[in-house]
Amino acid sequence: MARKQTYPLVKAAEKYAVQVISGKIVACKWIKLACQRHLDDLERSKDSKYPYHFSPARAEKVAKFLQLLPHTKGKWANKRELIKLEPWQLFGVCIPFGWLHKKDDTRRYRTILIFVPRKNGKSIIGGGLGIYMFTADGEFGAEVYSGATTEKQAWEVFRPAKLMVDRTPELRDHYGVDVNASNMCRTDDGSRFEPVIGKPGDGSSPSCAIVDEYHEHQDSTLFDTMETGMGAREQPIMLVITTAGSSIGGPCHLLVRDAERMLEGVIDRPDLWAMLYTIDKGDDWTSEASLIKANPNHGVSINADFLLARQRDAMQSATKQATFRTKHLNEWVGAKNAWINMLRWKEAPARKSLTELEGRRCIIGLDLASKIDIAGNILLFPPVDDDPYWHVHGRYYLPEARVIEELDSNTSRYREFDALGLLTLTDGEVIDFEVIKEDLREFAGRFDIEAVAYDPWQATQLAQEMEAEGLPMVEIRQTVQNISEPMKELEALTLRRVLAHGDCPILTWMASNVVAKLDVKDNIYPNKERPENKIDGIVGLIMAINRVLAGGSPDNNESFMDSIRNPIIA
Template sequence: MKLACERHLNDLKNSKNKDFLYKFDPKLAEKKIKFIELLPHTKGEWAMKRMLISLEPWQKFGIACTFGWVRKKDGYRRFRESYWNIPRKNGKSAIAAGVALNMFANDGEFGSEVYAGATTEKQAWEVFKPARLMAVKSPDFVEAAGIQINAGSLEIPNDGSIFETIIGDPPDGQSPHCAIVDEFHEHQTSAMYDTMQTGMGARRQPLIFTITTSGFNINGPCYDLQIRVQEMLEGTVPDDELFGFIFTIDEGDDWTDPKVLQKANPNYGVSVYADYLESQQRRAIQNASKQNAFKTKHLNIWVSAKSAFFNMEQWNECKDINLKIEDFRNDPCMICVDLSSKIDIAARINLFYRIIKGKIHYYSVAPRFYLPYDTVYNGEEKQVIERYQKWLNQDLLTVCDGFENDLNEIAEDILNDAIEMKIQEVPYDEWGGFQISKQIDDAGYTSIKIPKITKTFSPAMKEMEAAIASGRFHHDGNPILSWMVGNVISKTGKNDTEFPDKEKKFKKIDGAVAGLMGISRILTLMSNPEEDDLSSHIEKHGVRRL
């Protein structure tokens, strides 16, 4: 939530620059908020009292951001996707219904098509039913917009606009202006989401509005979307057309403490009450079988998900865009390569190091990443193809012709760059790097095979974690490396050992693994028993001491 707010505030500042493509229109945002607040409640005591909806500040923020940001060049809406992850009983249905009616009859779209999509008819009606009831209870709105209320749809005959439910995998042919995806965590595939998205090509400012709780299936499309939102908010994979926020507890919070309930539930004391949440919490504490359901539904925790090992806020603070290769010509360098797959991404990290006040400082400068052409455009992992193509357009990826990475090209790049660098070693992974090691050795450099075992990686992971936390790890902000570092989780073993792993296949960690290999070698050289003190190592290897 803090990152979502920071993004909005930073974009407001950036919008004053001519080069920034977007601006915030407060009047447009306010129009959407006021529209929803003219709609009546449909459930509970507020409906019985015939009260109108009154949005909470967090809801106004989400609506304002979703609808208030527009493109400078034509005034059309900026965000094409809006993802709200909030626990149960926090007013999801009312918000989703209000957004749907907004897009159906208050967005200036001729022939608007709005769909409430879900895996079951019952779930789809969780959005459509309150929206229809809001219309029934708002005769002035129905008359002004010319709405025809049917049993299973809303229509505007004058221009052909329609709002209806859609179940399961929809057929092609729709041209949605808006798709409301409710409880996306229940979807086993992305078929509905993808069909809605591809059908929006004829619309000027379409919107997929996803509102969901967390769930159990981290292999499903909802968790993939949440990863996109997290990466966007953390700045590792920017996406200017995606808005989102996530209400949950923080890592390290005690889920059994009643104090954390308010953090995860933005409508705490409004539509979900303390005594109810606390009773659910007590039941979960007393009954282990109810713990996962409580964590997902009321604290918004993906119970099968694992936390990232490295702190990405600290990682971002270590960024220094002024780092240049030429500034490190006199510093020892590990050129670290992870080439474990010929058809997947290959990583090469230039890791320099210096001794500053008795501490090792690491510098990752100008890393390089390689991918086969076929993987970039026809790869099976659809979750990453778009970002691969984006990075290619930004000259952040080197694409090799055909279906495999060209290991000779990678070796030649290393040897060409080595002329301008003080290469100490070339650590490579035991599974694929051996194919370039001979060329490295024949050129007079030292290649070192790194076994992928806990003994090698656990000290390196702990050292990198400490270096990031203390500001001793410096990097130039390469977005691919940042993405990979953020994907690292730990496979914890006996005696608190750590080993780098990834939660899902498409969440690549090759660059992080390459960097860890370099750190492992630097730590080994620094602790060489033949070099009893740091001074002898510095003198032998030419390490800069500051």
């Protein structure tokens, strides 16, 4: 009888995930979500319709390979010890290699993001996985590149990889590796592993690209070129290993933000695996607990006393504080914060249908900031005596050309929204405002419209025409004075689980796109990190709340305001 495989390293990895979720291992919410995602996907994979399955043998193979490589730095290298992966490394680095497409057994994950503070064993991850992809992955003519913006940075991954191979003659002999001054190659199939500064040359077809310290990149040119070159490969890997930085809105910050939204379930990125080690919002950065939470190799590759000393220095110097929090707690110091707590957003109460809300008091927020992209018409129904919830519905308008033509990165998303019946498409390349006016007339006949709040930009003529028809149009200019307080109230409604938005995919996407930063007077204002991150629906909702706060309330004014500030337990 064949002996059953036990896969001890995979078991250790999954034990780590269970202990993180249970709280036995301290971790930030992003790591908890990553661990839960894997365990949830294991359950989903039992369904024949789920497109992926997990192969413990594939994950175990990578883990075993990495643990046959030698250390290249520090006391372990001095003792000529082999690498021993910590539980977080087994989970974060090896588990993604076990997830495969059911249809052809190719890898599910094409981008692996390891976002971790300095001195937590990044060279082992980058160098070791680079060697695996170069020699043991089974890719004929493999091309592995360690990419960076400077020669020094490119060698931060390649140098330890080269030393590992140099010090492992069995590996060199088995795979026929030639170690040269500036690259490694295998003559039997032409595979190569080398550092690259800038972007690879024409004709390159990476099977694995390793981007180290992505936060130092001013733009995504290297990343994009590597990714484009992978098109001819069946199951390439883009491995990004980085700490936080100061380039807010740069490509690394945007990738981390996308990973956060993926982990929250806001955007669908089934090919992205992300391990984001940092502290949680509200944590005391001066505590030792924060050091342990952000640094998974605390007390292993990074000395606890060293971190405590750096922390004490940071507590006495504003300049050192920024560096410490960036490099050792993995915070984007100075970044605008993701505004809405998306986990609480998804805990919203059930929303009543428009039919159920007929005759109810309604405030409309109309954001027509663009005629050539998406626009939002948001209906807000405040609480009444027998209903403590704020119900939100929206209609979203888009020129048909935005769905038909490949105009930008939002085209595929818009097509998905259209397939769900969530968009109103108008003919041509600009939004036909006549369609919006027809909807406003419909709403006026169905609901008790108290106000239609609008930004005069793009909407002045529409507002004049609708006012002539008897609609109560109210101009709301996009100033901090008009926006800050209703924006804070919207956040409060979300946190107290009284905003019934129906988990609308469009409004949820827009909510996740909003970033905000307090000014010296504690004012906030909705912003976005890049043009394609649309927030029109949320802006419309904020304008509607502005009218609720400024233009009166229901007869039971006290209970109305209490519904904002007092929690309702679902």
